[in-house]
Each structure stands twice: as C-alpha cells, then as structure tokens.
Amino acid sequence: MSGAVKDASGPMAGVTVTVLGVAGISTKTDKDGRYSIRVPEKAILLFRFMGYKDVEINVSDKNRVDVLMETAESHLDEVIVVGYGTQKKINLSGAVDQIGEKFLESRPITNVGTALQGAMANLNITPTSGRANSSPGINVRGYTSLSGGGPLIVIDGIPATNEELNRMNPMDIASVTVLKDAASAAIYGSRAAFGVVLVTTKSGTTKEIKVTANSIFAAKAITRTVEIEDDPYQVMKYRNIMSAPWYNLYDEKMLEYGKQLSENPSLPRVIVDPQNPNAYIYLGSTDWFKEVYKNIQPSYTNNISIAQKNERSSFYLSGEYYRQNGMLRISPDTYDRYNFRAKGDYKITDWFTLSNNTTFTNDKYDQPSAIDQGISTGIMLTVNLR
Structure with a gap:
C-alpha cells in the first residue's frame, strides 16, 4: 500500500500512518508527502498530524490511497498536561505529542509497551527480550548519549520506572503526553534531558454509574529463528566436508546407512561405531530451537x-x-x-x-x-x- 498526503499548501512530511487496531505497523511520510506501508486484509489506515483532523480510510481492494488533510482549528483549544498544570495548545511552546483513551481502547493491547508502539512520531518502543515479564525500552528522538539514557516517566504526578509503567493496567490510562525537546528540562530538571512521558489515569466523568x-x-510467536539441518545424510556430508582433509568422519558404508536413515526415519539414529565397538555414533542433528521453544x-x-x-x-x-x-x-x-x-x-x-x-x-x-x-x-x- 502506498500513496501521498498533502494539505491545501502541498505535500506534507512527517504525517504518521498507522493501521487502526494493529500494533507495530506504522510509518511516516517523507519530504514529498509519500508513504509506503504493508497492511493486512480489510485494514483501516489512520493518518494523523498535529493541528489536522485525523483521517481514517478503509483500504480494502486498494493499492494506492492519496489523502488530503484538513486543518482542525479546534485543536488549539485542547488541554495539554504539563509539569506545572495544564495549558491550551495555542499557548504551548515546545515539541509535544499526545494520545487519548479512545486511541488506546481501539487497539488490542495487553500491556502499556504494546499500546505505545507506533502511537507517536519519535517515540521508539524496543522489545528487550522474549521473557513474559520483560519491559520494552522507551526512547524519545533516537540516540541519547554514550552512556545511554531514557525519558523521565511520570504517572499522575509521581515519577515511575519503565517497569512500573509496563505493569500498569493499560485500560486505566486516560492520556499519554510526551514532551520531546529540551524545554521540558525547565520544568523537570536534568532528569528530563531525554524527554518526559506523562501518564494520566482515568477518573469518574458521568453522573450515571x-x-x-x-x-x-493476543498471540505471541517467534518470527525469526536459525534454520537447522537435521537430515542425517546431509549432516554427515557436511561434517565430512568441514573435516577434510585432516579427517574422514564417515566412510562410504556409514554414508549409505545415513542415506537409508533419511529415507526411513524409523531406523535407529544411535549405532555402534564400526571403527570402535566401545563407542556409539549419533547420526543427524537436533533442531534445538524447535525442541526448546514453542511456535506460538x-x-x-x-x-x-x-x-x-x-x-x-x-x-x-x-x-x-x-x-x-x-x-x-x-x-x-x-x-x-x-x-x-x-x-x-x-x-x-x-x-x-x-x-x-x-x-x-x-x-x-x-x-x-x-x-x-x-x-x-x-x-x-x-x-x-x-
């Protein structure tokens, strides 16, 4: 799927393009307003840029989608949470981005790290390991320093760690605001040198209960693994090639048995070494990734x-x-x-x-x-x- 995004003045660069309800699939338009993204069937593309109305387009049976963005003057009246209270966007200086509860509720999320992935420009979410309780790394605007560093995370006015953020209930979040530039250091001090992530939780809003x-x-899968050759005959041939010319691990008789074993897996893979009756030989190789890890x-x-x-x-x-x-x-x-x-x-x-x-x-x-x-x-x- 590809296309171009523009407004009344011409091509728009930096427009965020995401697949609604699918985490991890997003891109941004280039300087000419062009974009390219892989989308699943019956997908809905969401085009978002600060100060403009969001655009949702059903891309079923389409190979190209061009979008005309319209300005949203009412966005200047939106309230942004900052360190010393709240401000309207029209009075706010600095690079700030925000998502609300409607955006979070539209995604099939199971943790906060998944919820923020691909949600904002320049907010980079990186998985750290495959462990079930691992917290993804959070980075604002790319490379920080030689010794590393991450953004300051504040939940309802209280500083928190990345692990505490990831253990939250995602459905409790009302909004997430990211302060991206050095202006945030004037509010939060040196801890805000690499950006600030402000999380506000929900409150009661209606008279009715x-x-x-x-x-x-959700389902989790290992997407990339090492391909292991476990065919006995092929493994024996490769081992002979790698050991030549110093060793000849398998003679013609052994190779013939390995070929029979490849054609008939019911034959035993462990046999007595013909050259040493006191030793055994294991023919073939074990795919340890398959033995240790599940597919999904x-x-x-x-x-x-x-x-x-x-x-x-x-x-x-x-x-x-x-x-x-x-x-x-x-x-x-x-x-x-x-x-x-x-x-x-x-x-x-x-x-x-x-x-x-x-x-x-x-x-x-x-x-x-x-x-x-x-x-x-x-x-x-x-x-x-x-």
Missing part, C-alpha cells in the same frame, strides 16, 4: 471498571487480570499479573478537596530455576490535599 468490561486475547503462545487480559462523578465527589475503581504464557517448551514459563486501582476525590468545601489514588499490583513469574524466580508486589498510595 458507568461500568466497563472487556477481554482481550497465547496471552489474554480481563478488565472491569466502575466510575461516577457528581457535584461533590467522583470515584473510579478498576481491576485487571493478565496472563502471558512464555515460549519455553520444557519447564514452561508463565506470567500472571493482578491490578487494582481506587481513585476518587471529595469536595469538602470550596477550598478543601480530599483526593486519593491508590494502586495495587501483584505479579508472579514462574520460570526455570536456572534463571531466577520470585514474586514482586508494588503498592502506590497518593493523598492530595488542596
């Missing part, structure tokens, strides 16, 4: 939340259970995570409001004891008086 529940299923493993998450707001008080309660089965075939690893959030405030007087934001996370990772194993639990309690 709002109950939300969802269940998401499922993961799923179940969420439920209850929220309400009236003139004097509001509350938001949520719970989540997340399960990820690892890729190991022998001594399989499993990851279970439980999240609970209780958030609310009560307006006692016009000048006194009591607020509470409590998060409880319990995660357990069962894995082979040769690596490590354990249970980690985190509790965050915040009380704001204003």
Whole structure:
C-alpha cells in the first residue's frame, strides 16, 4: 500500500500512518508527502498530524490511497498536561505529542509497551527480550548519549520506572503526553534531558454509574529463528566436508546407512561405531530451537471498571487480570499479573478537596530455576490535599 498526503499548501512530511487496531505497523511520510506501508486484509489506515483532523480510510481492494488533510482549528483549544498544570495548545511552546483513551481502547493491547508502539512520531518502543515479564525500552528522538539514557516517566504526578509503567493496567490510562525537546528540562530538571512521558489515569466523568468490561486475547510467536539441518545424510556430508582433509568422519558404508536413515526415519539414529565397538555414533542433528521453544503462545487480559462523578465527589475503581504464557517448551514459563486501582476525590468545601489514588499490583513469574524466580508486589498510595 502506498500513496501521498498533502494539505491545501502541498505535500506534507512527517504525517504518521498507522493501521487502526494493529500494533507495530506504522510509518511516516517523507519530504514529498509519500508513504509506503504493508497492511493486512480489510485494514483501516489512520493518518494523523498535529493541528489536522485525523483521517481514517478503509483500504480494502486498494493499492494506492492519496489523502488530503484538513486543518482542525479546534485543536488549539485542547488541554495539554504539563509539569506545572495544564495549558491550551495555542499557548504551548515546545515539541509535544499526545494520545487519548479512545486511541488506546481501539487497539488490542495487553500491556502499556504494546499500546505505545507506533502511537507517536519519535517515540521508539524496543522489545528487550522474549521473557513474559520483560519491559520494552522507551526512547524519545533516537540516540541519547554514550552512556545511554531514557525519558523521565511520570504517572499522575509521581515519577515511575519503565517497569512500573509496563505493569500498569493499560485500560486505566486516560492520556499519554510526551514532551520531546529540551524545554521540558525547565520544568523537570536534568532528569528530563531525554524527554518526559506523562501518564494520566482515568477518573469518574458521568453522573450515571458507568461500568466497563472487556477481554482481550493476543498471540505471541517467534518470527525469526536459525534454520537447522537435521537430515542425517546431509549432516554427515557436511561434517565430512568441514573435516577434510585432516579427517574422514564417515566412510562410504556409514554414508549409505545415513542415506537409508533419511529415507526411513524409523531406523535407529544411535549405532555402534564400526571403527570402535566401545563407542556409539549419533547420526543427524537436533533442531534445538524447535525442541526448546514453542511456535506460538497465547496471552489474554480481563478488565472491569466502575466510575461516577457528581457535584461533590467522583470515584473510579478498576481491576485487571493478565496472563502471558512464555515460549519455553520444557519447564514452561508463565506470567500472571493482578491490578487494582481506587481513585476518587471529595469536595469538602470550596477550598478543601480530599483526593486519593491508590494502586495495587501483584505479579508472579514462574520460570526455570536456572534463571531466577520470585514474586514482586508494588503498592502506590497518593493523598492530595488542596
């Protein structure tokens, strides 16, 4: 799928093009406004650029899609969360990007790292390992320094680590704002040298009690592995080639047996060495990737939340259970995570409001004891008086 993006003035560079509801598939337009992206069947492309209206196009049975972007003056009235409060976009200086809960809810996500992948320009999400509880690396605007460095992460006004962010319930997030340039250091100090990721959680918004529940299923697969030759006859020939001219590991008689073994796998692969009756020979090779790892493993998450707001008080309660089965075939690893959030405030007087934001996370990772194993639990309690 390819095409071009322009506005009333001409080609637009830097427009983010993503596949709606599919994580990890995104690109940006070049200086001439052109783009190219691989899309699945019955896909919907989302074109997004700050200050312009989002464009969604169903690309079924299409090979080229050209888009005309329209400015959205109303975006200047949107509120952006910054370190010292909130500002309207029209009064905001610096490179800032933001996504809201509607964008997050449209994606089949099971963790925050997956949710942010491909969501914003210059926000790079990199998987660190295949472990079920691994947290992806977060980078803003590419290379940082010789000693590395990542952005400052702030959740509801409290600094957090990458691991704490990844253990959150993604459905609790109301918005994610990324401050990308050096202006953020004037607010947060030296810790913001490599950008700031601001996460705001949901609150009660309606007078009626709002109950939300969802269940998401995903599958994890190993996409690239080493190709192993396990045909006995071919393995014997390769070993003879690699050992020549110093050794001749297999004579003609052995090669003939290896050929028979390739044609009839029921024959024994372990035989007595003809040159040494006290030794055995194993013919062939084992595909250890296939023996150790599974082809595909499922993961799923179940969420439920209850929220309400009236003139004097509001509350938001949520719970989540997340399960990820690892890729190991022998001594399989499993990851279970439980999240609970209780958030609310009560307006006692016009000048006194009591607020509470409590998060409880319990995660357990069962894995082979040769690596490590354990249970980690985190509790965050915040009380704001204003």
